[in-house]
Amino acid sequence: MYQLGSPTVSAVAMKLDTAELLEDEDISVVSVAGYTAGQRAKHVPRGKCIAGISILAGTSVTMFLLVVLNVFPFTPRYIIPVAGMMVGNAMTVTGVTMKKLREDLKVQKNLVGPLTRLLNFSGSPHNLKHQILVIVETALALGATPRQAAHQQVKKSLVIALSPVVDNAKTVGLISLPGAMTGLIMGGASPLEAIQLQIVVMNMLIGASTVSSILSTYLCWPSFFTKAYQLEYKVFSAD
Secondary structure, eight states: OOOTTSHHHHHHHHHHHHHHHHHHHHHHHHHHHHHHHHHHTTTSTTHHHHHHHHHHHHHHHHHHHHHHTTSSOSSHHHHHHHHHHHHHHHHHHHHHHHHHHHHHHHHHHHOOOOGGGGOOOOSOGGGGGGGOOOOHHHHHHTTOOHHHHTHHHHHHHHHHHHHHHHHHHHHBTTTBOOHHHHHHHHTTOOHHHHHHHHHHHHHHHHHHHHHHHHHHHHHHGGGGBOTTSOBOHHHHHOO
16 A cells, blocks of 8 residues: 555556646647647638647647657656747648648639640650649549649648758758857857757657648648638638
8 A cells, every 4th residue: 555645656646637637738738839820820711720620639649659769767857848949840831731732723723724724844754744734624524533633732832831840950050040049059068968968859849740741731622622622712712
């Protein structure tokens, strides 16, 4: 029997308090982030809800891996600032992804012209498939599913949204010194330890942003189409 006040009971109670504190903090932070990202993509149906779910999923998956791999201890001292950094980056990427996807689909919807204008026959036949501009409504008319018709637009929106995060990871330490690494070095820590921490930070930011952006596209693209596999014009007419 465990006695009240024993080290084991105290440790369990402390872990429960920590879990409750982190849960409350995560809910409030993700709610604000979801609302902010949803405002950026305000014309996307259920944009705030989709953004919140995507940000929560991306942050939770990345945080789970960090805790399981024992990269950071499961304490508020480490989890709260780390989660804040991931939620902030995921919020920006998610909002841009949903907004860009809707804009690309709207542009494709408004494109008109004969098929000959959509083909560029310069270059080798091997690269012909990369030289064809796919019109969403044309693809739907030819029997493609909404997922197949919007594949290029989804891919483009993900590339544009994730490019700043990837470029920042490529040049970290070469062009600019991030705050975490600079703070550790100025605080007297070893530069090697500071660099190791910054590598972990950059990878977790990329992981959370990637999961959040991919999930947001899969959750929001069905709202751009009707059940009859046609573009939902109401979504694109609201500006």
